[in-house]
Amino acid sequence: MNRRLEERRAYHARYKQTVKTRGKPFFPYAMFHDTVMSLLVVCLIVALAVIWKYTANEGTGEHDSGWLGKLYDEKADPGTTNFVPRPDWYFYFLFYLLRIFKWPDSVILGTVGIPTVALLLLLALPFIDIGRERRPMRRPVAMTAAVLTIITMGVLTYKGATAKEPLAAENLVLVPKWAAKQGFAGNQTAVDGAKIFAQVGCMNCHTYLGAGTSNLGAPDLSKIGKTSNRGVAGFATYVSDPSKFGNNVMPQFKDLGADNLRKLGTFLQSSGTCSPKTDTCPAAGGQ
Ligand code: HEC
Incomplete structure (x- = not known):
């Protein structure tokens, strides 16, 4: 145990040394890069939104034209009662979880319980997984967990996407x-x-x-x-x-x-x- 600790300390010292000689500090270099890139992306989104809004021919009766497509098919009707709400595709897995867990017995488990446990596990991960091994083949537990997670989410997404609505x-x-x-x-x-x-x-x-x-x-x-x-x-x-x-x-x-x-x-x-x-x-x- 003592030797492992010493090894880790030595590794940490070497790491610090490398950072000093070859690395650049996070502040301000990396932060500056990130800020500039984020700003560019936001500006692009705003510009696209403005172009979309002002080139769509609203009010001229020609709703189906515009550089970036029409404004909307029909205005939203907040009073509708027969609309069947469906989430965006990346939430299909959660959507399907909600179908598996039935109201009222297990719905708290499905909506609060499981996501909370998953989040806590993610937070705890840096403290649990302290090995230095990074090669995927040498990390059977982590790899199995990752593959299982991906398969589970894939299956749930597929099930959510193809789930029949009560039409x-x-x-x-x-x-x-x-x-x-x-x-x-x-x-x-x-x-x-x-x-x-x-x-x-x-x-x-x-x-x-x-x-x-x-x-x-x-x-x-x-x-x-x-x-x-x-x-x-x-x-x-x-x-x-x-x-x-x-x-x-x-x-x-x-x-x-x-x-x-x-x-x-x-x-x-x-x-x-x-x-x-x-x-x-x-x-x-x-x-
Ligand atoms: C958003 C969900 C929702 C929709 C849509 C809905 N209901 Fe309900 N309904 C409920 C809930 C929840 C209860 C139980 C309330 C309670 O037990 O206090 C209920 C109770 C009832 C009851 C039982 C009343 C009793 O005597 O105990 C009847 C009858 C009923 N609904 C008929 C309808 C009809 C007809 C429609 C469509 C026109 C409809 N519901 C649409 C949620 C809904």
Whole structure:
């Protein structure tokens, strides 16, 4: 142990000597280089942004021209409820981690726990890995860890990139199956409600008969007419403004209009309360 320490001290002294004779100090040389390069890059980005903004023909109706491309396809609509958010590609691996860890049991582990442990490991690395060996073949543990990390992130990125979103069209084709299974096929109002349910983004949070994704603690709604039993009007009021019922996670759906809300309400009240065998539905018609 003592010899290793001495060896390391000697190595450090030699290193300092080399730096003195052949190296340049970090300050000001390296810092000056970095500053100049960073400044150039920032100036380039600003210049490109200015050129893009002022050469795009905004307001002339010719949105598709400009030296560096058009300004935007359509202006962003902050009120949209059926937009399915997706991260940029370099976050796909985190995005997929979120799908593996389900709300609410393990989501803290996935979003805070694992990244924190990884960060602490990185911080601790200089203190753990004090060997002087730098040849990759002589560092089996570090190499295995690095390769495994790269493979894991690659696989997660791929999975995230190809993960299917609960697309409205995909859910819409399920409506006849739901109607048959739940027994509301004879109730056109409920069927219409199911179609709205499949299309307006409810299934980004709620699951229904195994379809959709479970997010933010939203319950499965396959039997909600039985378990919650708010009635057609009750469900319509709830969906219109869930915050009135202490649900501040679910967005308001007032904009759907009273007619669509009544259809949704009929669909929800019919879920779990109809008899698939006889195709009868106590909530048929609705108020
Ligand atoms: C952003 C996520 C989200 C979206 C989108 C969403 N919900 Fe919810 N919803 C929730 C959450 C979370 C709860 C549970 C709230 C609670 O238990 O307090 C909930 C609860 C409900 C309930 C249960 C009410 C009860 O009686 O217990 C119904 C019904 C419901 N949502 C219907 C809908 C419908 C219909 C849509 C689409 C028009 C929709 N939700 C869209 C998150 C969402």
